[in-house]
Amino acid sequence: MSAIFGVVYRNANASRNVDPATLQKMSTVLSHRGKNGEAYYLKKNIGLGACLWAETVFEQADSPIEYHFGERTLIVLLDGEIYNSQQLHEELDDLGLELQTDEDSELMAFLFAEYGLERMLPKIRGKFAAVIWDSSENAFYFVRDPLGQKPLYYYQDDEKFLFASEIKGILAHENIKREINPTAIEDYFIMGCVPGERSIYQKIRKVLHGSWMRFRLDSNGAVRPQGPFRYWKFIPHINENLEFADWTERIQNQLVDTITMMKGEMPGTGAFLSGGLDSSIVVAIQSRLGCEAIPTFSIGFKESDFNELKYAELISDRFGTDMFQEIVEPDAVEELKNLVECYDEPYSDPSALPMLLVSRLASHHVSIVFSGDGGDECFAGYARQIHDMKEDRIRRLLPSFLRKMIFGPLGAIYPKMDFMPRIFRLKTAFRNLSMSAEEAYANSLSFCRNPLRQKLLAPLYRTQDFVPSDIGKQFSDAFALAGGRDTLLGMQMAEISVALPEAMVKVDRASMMCGLEVRSPFLDTQVLDLAGQIPSEFKIREGLGKWILRKSFEPQFPIKMKSRPKQGFELPTDAWLRGPLKEIFREEVLGKNSRISRWVDINYAKKLYRDHAQGIGSYGGTLWSLLFLEKWAERWLD
Known part of the structure; x- marks a missing residue:
């Protein structure tokens, strides 16, 4: 069923x-x-x-x-x-x-x-x-x-x-x-x-x-x-008694056991292959377990920043997979309609469309695919975790009142500089340093951060908090379970307990819309339990996340894979909102018949769009959220 x-x-x-x-x-x-x-x-x-x-x-x-x-x-x-x-x-x-x-x-x-x-x-x-x-x-x-x-x-x-x-x-x-x-x-x-x-x-x-x-x-x-x-919560129990090599062996054995269990006697399974570490590990293990070439499925956009196909090809060549790939130039307006039909609630995750496109590709060839979903949450693979850990080192040097006194005003007056190199984009960092670790991480996870969110939403639909109390409590509870001393573990608790279940929505909706079943080994509870025992010091090193996972499988990969940072599986929203989606955004979101004007301040939305179009700021994620909400209201409320 x-x-x-x-x-x-x-x-x-x-x-x-x-x-x-x-x-x-x-x-x-x-x-x-x-x-x-x-x-x-x-x-x-x-x-x-x-x-x-x-x-x-x-x-x-x-x-x-x-x-x-x-x-x-x-x-x-x-x-x-x-x-x-x-x-x-x-x-x-x-x-x-x-x-x-x-x-x-x-x-x-x-x-x-x-x-x-x-x-x-x-x-x-x-x-x-x-x-x-x-x-x-x-x-x-x-x-x-x-x-x-x-x-x-x-x-x-x-x-x-x-x-x-x-x-x-x-x-x-x-x-x-x-x-x-x-x-x-x-x-x-x-x-x-x-x-x-x-x-x-x-x-x-x-x-x-x-x-x-x-x-x-x-x-x-x-x-x-x-x-x-x-009946189940992710509750880590750190084991300090094992050496690094012991952990790599346990990780290898557990993932092999999990994929063997998930595969069973089922013939003809494939795999999503993004070219990233997690999906590459899954493909490597599948290849070890099977006799035939595994069908793998990869997509890329014509925009080079959103195209990892060259890395997927390296992995395909290494393990002899039967690779199906597409460089897609989708009709942005038409695919937006497909997304809204697929998600009967507002859902603006920028990886939702790539997931739908790769599911569509795979469904023409197999009925079951394996994916690398959950690897980042299990083994600390997100760039935001690396950045927030750097901030936390500063946070621990100063008492709370002093941080608020110094970094609160700095965050308020420092200009938003999305168009500059990262070293100059300090507005969010200053704001985060004025907060507790859990508040800062919740802010890092936010699709639309305050004070922008306060200005954008109509009064009835906003709070004055950086993160509203109920969502904030979930983050506080997650960090509390980590004991308050291990900030990275607190981040992982928040990712697994709060964010990961919502990310799974896109996998389910996209795959089911295409008649495809997705199996995700990193989401097996035994894999999660193992990850919850590994000390944080083994997870981030040399500016790279998932360090121990990399080292566990490093000998199996081409040299170019070993130290490549995470890129992500996302949509080129910035470019699309300056290109193929600009007219529909102006006419429907900003027009006089806007359906979302009851929820947002359209005049402020116009300012955001104008700044984005002129390159003054980069608001692609927020603008995409507005556009999706508008099209959702058209489909499901009219």
Whole structure:
């Protein structure tokens, strides 16, 4: 299954039967997630459904979602994959339990029946969003994988309770009020998305990653929510007793074991190959495990700063892959429409379009690809971490009051100099030095930083804080778990706990839109647990991140790969907003019929665009966020 959805009529409406046509509408808008059939369960006021990924489900099972254990019935809707299914099948076999199929949904049903939810979840390694209906409790259980690789949304009002893999599945139901959540607007300009449990809509919420919830149906038709309850958190336990060489061996062995588990007996898998370290490692291990040339998929833009194909070619040549590559010159306006259709919430991550394009390329050749997602978060590979560590050395030399006294005013008066070499671009550094480490890192992660954000947003949609209290608390909690002494570990905690689950949205939406499954070894919980034991001193050295990961696989790579800094997988937004997107931006975002004028100060947006067009400043990321929000409102609110 790759799309799940359901309807429960509640309260005074509980006597209403679910119309099969309602489920069909939800299925239709989610059909890109599973094109090989549908499965439904209808019983009075409850209607559940799934779009199926694999054709074999119907061949092997009488019902692809309904399982009986005596008088107890479990309905299991599962979007995703259980990678260690073979191990779990063997465990159940040892208990004398006989499963009829190899389907993960049946496996989850038996695990749930045997162990219960809380004992079951730590056993599973995979990516998944699941809804389990337990007739013995008259309750639903909702659960998402540890990193939120698979999505799950739900909606409640006085008459109905709905859930779906994507928001568009909920919106397919009649009479859904599309009321905007004011807090979500500022969230979007900070994180490039709407993070955590919120969505862009007031009454639609997400199940939190690494969590489960319980929804019990009372006899009077009420739906009682409980949770979320966290079953997994990234909590590092640094091990100071191992030498550098011991860690490199453990990293190699763990990644080989994880990729072997994920690959299983599945033939014909490929890999995204950006030319960066993480995807190159995945390809290297796949090549070691397989006999045939691996299909690899790479894209580049004609702009040289956004083209890493030469590095991808080096890796392809080294490991003898069957390389498929494209230098794309996309129709920027048309692809923007495709993105908005793909993401039914505002989502301005500049790597979203490259992910869609490379998924489209891969889907013509394979149905499953491996990716290097998560390597930067596990092993400290982001440039912002290197920069913030340099700032932190200065931060530790001065008391807080003195830093605020010196660097606060400097940050306020120092001009924005995006057009100058990095050594002169000190405005953000001065501001960061006036803050605590967690505040500074949250600011570094922000797509649109204050005070620019305060000036851009309409009064109702902004706070006076550099980072609003709830998002700021997530960063503070992450740094607190790191103990306050290890700043790099605090950054990694924030990346993995706060930012990474939101980055996974683009992987899921882009791949599912193209009918492609992506498997990400660095997101395996055992890889994360290992990374959480490695001392920070082994992660950044000589101005390079992921030092220990580089050293673990260095002998396998061409010499040019060894010391190359991270480039990134992004969109040339600066150039596009001065070129092919300038007219649509001026007409739709800045025009008199602008849909986002209720949320932003259009006059200030005009100033930003004018400065960007004239090269006075570089505001491509903020302007792209505005344009995406405008096109999203046109598609999903009009």
